[in-house]
Amino acid sequence: MSSCVAVYAVENDGEDFVFLEYNRAAELADRLKRENVIGKRLTEVFPSVREFGLFAVLQRVWKTGQSERFPAAYYQDSHISGWRDNYVYRLPSGEVVAIYEDITERKRAETALRELNEKLSSLLNSMAEGAYGVDTNGNCAFVNQSFLRILGYDNADEIIGQHIHELIHHSHPDGSHYPAQECRMYAAYQHFKAIHVDDEVFWHKDGSAVPVEYWSQPIVREGVVIGAIATFLDITERKKNEAMIYDLAFYDTLTHLPNRRLLNERLCQLLAATRRNGHYGAAMFMDLDNFKSLNDTYGHAAGDLLLIEAARRITECVREVDTVARLGGDEFVVLVRDLNEDETESTRQAGIVAEKIRNALARPYLVKLRSGEGVDSVVEHHCTASIGVVLFKQKATQDDVLKWADSAMYQAKDDGRNLVRFYETKI
Numbered sequence: 001m002s003s004c005v006a007v008y009a010v011e012n013d014g015e016d017f018v019f020l021e022y023n024r025a026a027e028l029a030d031r032l033k034r035e036n037v038i039g040k041r042l043t044e045v046f047p048s049v050r051e052f053g054l055f056a057v058l059q060r061v062w063k064t065g066q067s068e069r070f071p072a073a074y075y076q077d078s079h080i081s082g083w084r085d086n087y088v089y090r091l092p093s094g095e096v097v098a099i100y101e102d103i104t105e106r107k108r109a110e111t112a113l114r115e116l117n118e119k120l121s122s123l124l125n126s127m128a129e130g131a132y133g134v135d136t137n138g139n140c141a142f143v144n145q146s147f148l149r150i151l152g153y154d155n156a157d158e159i160i161g162q163h164i165h166e167l168i169h170h171s172h173p174d175g176s177h178y179p180a181q182e183c184r185m186y187a188a189y190q191h192f193k194a195i196h197v198d199d200e201v202f203w204h205k206d207g208s209a210v211p212v213e214y215w216s217q218p219i220v221r222e223g224v225v226i227g228a229i230a231t232f233l234d235i236t237e238r239k240k241n242e243a244m245i246y247d248l249a250f251y252d253t254l255t256h257l258p259n260r261r262l263l264n265e266r267l268c269q270l271l272a273a274t275r276r277n278g279h280y281g282a283a284m285f286m287d288l289d290n291f292k293s294l295n296d297t298y299g300h301a302a303g304d305l306l307l308i309e310a311a312r313r314i315t316e317c318v319r320e321v322d323t324v325a326r327l328g329g330d331e332f333v334v335l336v337r338d339l340n341e342d343e344t345e346s347t348r349q350a351g352i353v354a355e356k357i358r359n360a361l362a363r364p365y366l367v368k369l370r371s372g373e374g375v376d377s378v379v380e381h382h383c384t385a386s387i388g389v390v391l392f393k394q395k396a397t398q399d400d401v402l403k404w405a406d407s408a409m410y411q412a413k414d415d416g417r418n419l420v421r422f423y424e425t426k427i
Helices: 024-030 054-064 104-126 145-151 164-168 184-190 236-250 260-277 291-298 300-316 343-362 398-414
Strands: 004-011 016-022 068-076 081-090 096-102 130-135 140-143 195-203 209-221 224-234 281-288 323-328 331-336 365-370 376-381 385-392 420-422
Touching: 004 024, 024 096, 054 068, 054 081, 054 096, 081 104, 104 145, 130 145, 145 195, 164 195, 184 195, 184 209, 184 224, 209 236, 236 260, 260 281, 260 323, 260 331, 260 398, 281 300, 281 343, 281 398, 291 300, 291 365, 300 323, 300 331, 300 343, 300 365, 331 343, 343 385, 343 420, 385 398, 398 420
Parallel strands: 385 420
Antiparallel strands: 004 016, 004 096, 068 081, 081 096, 130 140, 130 224, 195 209, 209 224, 281 331, 281 385, 323 331, 365 376
């Protein structure tokens, strides 16, 4: 037999056991010779057998006749040490048989595997990145602590076994449905390739979207893909910083209106649209007529408040598809899109919008001032605007449009201010 076998005779009514048989497998496992064992007492050959626990099992089996398993236990004396798994029987003739396996190597492997798993678990749970694994059905096999922290779960039991896409990845950033079969993460095992994505969201337990950057790799066993592992970062702060940088690059810091750079982009898009659809567009260049006196009298803080209010009034006069931009100082530009295909009608439409803006800007401004003692006071200031308008459709360039609108604005100032003037050259 490949298993170790020892047969014992009972001595002194179970006070000890004497070896009758001892097979080759037992010799190898225990590093003993058969001739040095046969006829000797068990307690003599294995002096720690009582502490080991097997001795009590032998006694019970001999007395009751009921077979017992003495599960894996560690034996050590001055001669040998190792793990043994025993089955004990009583023969009809009264002898007791122990059949056992030396499972020391298996226990060492189990210990090594357990230690490795503990190290891997410690590594996973010390990562700042969230991590999880899925099988080929998309069901979650494991998660780490950062996964739970980032997505708001209390423990892994809420996740393990769940279809991970339907749980945390079911919708696009705009809230529209994201079918599992279209999920780029699943390409990791569907197409046996690594994936890197930074423009999607995972969904928090509370239903909020968490912008993430994630990586996914296939898990391969003996050449067969059995799932995928994913790691991800919460990039909410990065997205905020990117948005802040974008705002600084394309928006006026005081009024939060598009600045000159974004105005040029919008104007380029509008010129392209007029060429495609044949509808006129309009640009309105406006300058506040009596702004400098407020700055000179009450300081730049008062001037800033007036500019913010002027930006709000202009924005309320146009549609969301139109653009209101601040070029700097007290100069603003409005782009109006999708006017009529007819020039006369487009001129009428643009004139209505320009007059609406002029009237809005001509209303008195109530500017709150703060003194050095922290006491607020309100100053009423009258500030009109001179507005130059140009229509364009096909042949204009960005520089032409802004130059012509600026020219018309100066014509309005020369004619007495608080006026709207159109650039007269046909475009």
